[in-house]
Amino acid sequence: MTHLDAELKKLKIDMLEMFGLVLSQLNKSKNALVQFDKDLAREVLVNEKRVNGFELKIDRDCENIIALLNPLAVDLRFVLACMKINSNLERVGDIAEGICQFVLNIKLELEKELLEKTRLIEMFDTSSIILNDVMTAFELEDTRLARSVFKKDEILDEINMNANESVGEFIKTHLDRINQSLYTLSMIRKLERVGDQCKNISEEIIFYIEAKVLKHKPLSQKEDMSGEEN
Amino acid sequence: MHKIESKNVELYYGSFHALKGINMTIEKNTVTALIGPSGCGKSTFLRLFNRMNDLIDGVRIEGSCLIDGKDIYSKEVRIEELRKRVGMVFQKPNPFPKTIFENVAYGLRVNGISHATFIEERVERSLKQAALWDEVKDKLKKSAMELSGGQQQRLCIARALAIEPSVILMDEPASALDPISTAKIEELIYELKSQYTIMIVTHNMQQAGRVSDTTAFFYLGELVEYDSTKKIFTNPTEIRTQNYITGRFG
Amino acid sequence: MDINTRKRLAENTAFWVFRILSLGVIGILFSILGFILSKGIGVVNWDFITKMPEDGMTKGGIYPAIIGTLYLIAGSMLFAFPIGLMSGIYTNEYAKEGFIKRFIKLMTSNLAGIPSIVFGLFGMALFVNGMGFGDSIIAGSLTLGLLVLPIIIRTTEESLKAIDNSFRHASLALGATKLQTIRRVTLPMAMPNIITGLILSIGRVSGETAPILFTVAAYFLPKLPTSMYDQVMALPYHLYVISTSGTNIAESRSMAYGTAVVLILIVLILNLAANALRRYLGKKYKIN
Numbered sequence: 001m002t003h004l005d006a007e008l009k010k011l012k013i014d015m016l017e018m019f020g021l022v023l024s025q026l027n028k029s030k031n032a033l034v035q036f037d038k039d040l041a042r043e044v045l046v047n048e049k050r051v052n053g054f055e056l057k058i059d060r061d062c063e064n065i066i067a068l069l070n071p072l073a074v075d076l077r078f079v080l081a082c083m084k085i086n087s088n089l090e091r092v093g094d095i096a097e098g099i100c101q102f103v104l105n106i107k108l109e110l111e112k113e114l115l116e117k118t119r120l121i122e123m124f125d126t127s128s129i130i131l132n133d134v135m136t137a138f139e140l141e142d143t144r145l146a147r148s149v150f151k152k153d154e155i156l157d158e159i160n161m162n163a164n165e166s167v168g169e170f171i172k173t174h175l176d177r178i179n180q181s182l183y184t185l186s187m188i189r190k191l192e193r194v195g196d197q198c199k200n201i202s203e204e205i206i207f208y209i210e211a212k213v214l215k216h217k218p219l220s221q222k223e224d225m226s227g228e229e230n
Numbered sequence: 231m232h233k234i235e236s237k238n239v240e241l242y243y244g245s246f247h248a249l250k251g252i253n254m255t256i257e258k259n260t261v262t263a264l265i266g267p268s269g270c271g272k273s274t275f276l277r278l279f280n281r282m283n284d285l286i287d288g289v290r291i292e293g294s295c296l297i298d299g300k301d302i303y304s305k306e307v308r309i310e311e312l313r314k315r316v317g318m319v320f321q322k323p324n325p326f327p328k329t330i331f332e333n334v335a336y337g338l339r340v341n342g343i344s345h346a347t348f349i350e351e352r353v354e355r356s357l358k359q360a361a362l363w364d365e366v367k368d369k370l371k372k373s374a375m376e377l378s379g380g381q382q383q384r385l386c387i388a389r390a391l392a393i394e395p396s397v398i399l400m401d402e403p404a405s406a407l408d409p410i411s412t413a414k415i416e417e418l419i420y421e422l423k424s425q426y427t428i429m430i431v432t433h434n435m436q437q438a439g440r441v442s443d444t445t446a447f448f449y450l451g452e453l454v455e456y457d458s459t460k461k462i463f464t465n466p467t468e469i470r471t472q473n474y475i476t477g478r479f480g
Numbered sequence: 481m482d483i484n485t486r487k488r489l490a491e492n493t494a495f496w497v498f499r500i501l502s503l504g505v506i507g508i509l510f511s512i513l514g515f516i517l518s519k520g521i522g523v524v525n526w527d528f529i530t531k532m533p534e535d536g537m538t539k540g541g542i543y544p545a546i547i548g549t550l551y552l553i554a555g556s557m558l559f560a561f562p563i564g565l566m567s568g569i570y571t572n573e574y575a576k577e578g579f580i581k582r583f584i585k586l587m588t589s590n591l592a593g594i595p596s597i598v599f600g601l602f603g604m605a606l607f608v609n610g611m612g613f614g615d616s617i618i619a620g621s622l623t624l625g626l627l628v629l630p631i632i633i634r635t636t637e638e639s640l641k642a643i644d645n646s647f648r649h650a651s652l653a654l655g656a657t658k659l660q661t662i663r664r665v666t667l668p669m670a671m672p673n674i675i676t677g678l679i680l681s682i683g684r685v686s687g688e689t690a691p692i693l694f695t696v697a698a699y700f701l702p703k704l705p706t707s708m709y710d711q712v713m714a715l716p717y718h719l720y721v722i723s724t725s726g727t728n729i730a731e732s733r734s735m736a737y738g739t740a741v742v743l744i745l746i747v748l749i750l751n752l753a754a755n756a757l758r759r760y761l762g763k764k765y766k767i768n
Contacts, residue, residue, distance in 0.1 A: 282652070320653075327668075
């Protein structure tokens with residue numbers, strides 16, 4: 001294995017660790033909310049510092065690889081993709097942190113009815129699945145799996161679209177729960193962003209493996225496996 | 231204890247002040263790149279450590295150079311013993327006009343080793359270390375001159391490795407080679423550092439980045455900056471270093 | 481006439497002038513050889529090269545002169561080659577740049593410029609009389625040796641100088657001493673060219689008359705030497721004698737040409753042998 005190969009392999013292992021860390025932050029934030037576990041929420045806040053530290057480390061590693069080892073072609077795209085995925089992941093970490101901050105702020109446990117109506121749990125689960133998918137796609141260099149994310153993200157979009165209405169309805173009947181209803185709405189907005197970050201990650205994965213730029217393309221083109229770049 | 235150390239080294243060629251008060255320490259099993267524009271003293275500095283500068287008339291050296299804590303310019307040091315411990319690879323591949331086998335065995339023979347099986351084993355091991363064995367194992371009795379430039383240079387590395395030095399000095403070892411051969415030499419350097427301490431002079435900035443752990447930037451006989459290669463290549467302290475590595479002068 | 485036509489014309493003219501002159505040189509060589517051969521080949525036969533001279537050198541063979549010349553070649557080389565080689569090695573490999581080295585080089589050149597008759601006189605004074613060798617093979621060999629010493633020194637020096645320093649440095653960097661480097665690397669690499677110098681010296685030694693005139697050569701001695709203190713006949717001197725002061729110059733004219741043919745053949749054979757050796761060494765130590 002060449003020096004560059006060794007460094008790229010290390011970078012990939014670090015990236016997967018970053019993925020795992022962020023995924024666990026997201027799952028923990030869900031559990032903190034569902035179980036209304038404020039200790040768990042605090043743990044997520046503490047771990048966020050680790051995520052930030054990891055982001056800086058990966059950035060530095062990428063910088064060193066580019067400065068010292070002059071990667072080219074697929075290697076260069078890989079390093080560039082890692083830098084971008086890295087900041088996407090850090091954002092997801094921020095979102096998990098934000099949700100846990102809400103958990104600490106909310107005084108009463110969320111109403112079951114509210115959760116069901118807004119499909120918040122489903123949203124958590126879906127975003128977790130999507131993040132898991134992009135991680136697997138990154139690990140296995142599976143662009144088909146990466147492309148599947150664009151479709152799954154539509155579920156998050158749909159839940160997000162309906163959120164205003166469902167939260168509004170809930171408030172009508174539970175005027176004493178306005179505060180937590182608004183927090184719920186904010187969480188939905190945040191989780192919708194997780195889907196967007198994952199889509200960006202997918203685009204970066206496809207960029208480095210297939211050298212195709214999918215940014216700002218309509219969904220139909222993104223999902224087309226055989227399609228020429230245009 | 232540092233593997234290699236130079237303390238206030240001053241070197242003059244006649245009246246020309248070629249090295250000005252160089253202080254540097256190099257750790258074991260690292261690759262140190264010496265960079266800088268032509269005539270900056272980096273090759274001269276490299277040649278201090280196997281005393282090749284002694285071959286030039288009118289050289290005067292002050293200060294001290296230490297390897298494993300011992301001053302290599304002290305009176306007790308036998309120059310042949312020193313050169314056995316400090317191997318050197320030159321800019322131009324310079325195998326002797328002998329067979330491939332005899333080229334690698336040369337250092338052993340001149341150092342008084344004549345045991346045939348021992349020499350055979352050592353030749354094979356050195357050629358393997360230099361990643362050349364598979365290419366030459368069937369033609370060890372052929373002239374080394376029949377090899378390609380890149381192979382010749384790896385042969386020269388094998389020749390240096392055969393006498394088991396602990397330090398290897400390389401003076402622009404890949405500057406006369408094509409890109410593929412260069413990549414092979416660089417990989418070799420990367421692998422050899424687990425067993426040897428390597429100093430390499432290079433004009434190729436990217437090469438310094440790829441192979442070295444620490445980098446020393448020389449300019450006009452001075453050591454301008456000496457730091458980890460990562461630091462030098464991403465955030466050098468000295469503005470002169472930055473200008474040089476970004477290609478803005480030199 | 482445009483510039484290109486003129487350039488081509490000049491080019492062609494120069495090419496033909498150079499070519500004709502070069503061919504002219506070859507022509508001269510061949511005419512000498514042809515002249516000698518046509519006149520002398522008739523008398524050269526087995527008896528001519530294996531019999532003693534008879535009848536005041538007008539009949540018989542030139543056997544002792546051939547043997548004498550071979551002895552002188554061997555003797556002078558035995559003396560001059562090691563000394564020349566070593567002093568060539570010294571000046572190029574050991575002597576530091578400076579006055580001494582320049583002085584040695586200057587003196588070597590001067591030595592080469594001394595006329596051969598002066599060597600003969602010097603040899604007579606030093607070896608024949610001074611050291612008491614008398615007219616003898618040893619005195620003649622030493623004198624001839626002195627004559628070719630500068631050639632051997634010079635070629636050794638030049639052949640060593642032609643070897644890239646990187647080979648010396650490579651050897652020294654492996655812990656070899658200077659002597660080991662010379663013996664194992666530089667000298668073997670220089671040898672093909674040094675052999676060329678040797679060939680030149682052999683040609684010179686076998687053809688010189690003046691240095692042996694007072695030191696070894698016998699006018700007429702129809703027997704082989706038994707020790708290195710004996711006199712011998714030698715081909716060039718024999719040739720000189722029977723062409724100028726023989727008992728019967730006219731009678732021995734064809735003998736003279738025959739002797740010249742033999743002399744040329746000996747030099748030719750030695751040259752070929754040395755050339756083959758040079759080629760063999762050159763192949764062994766080939767440098768791209």
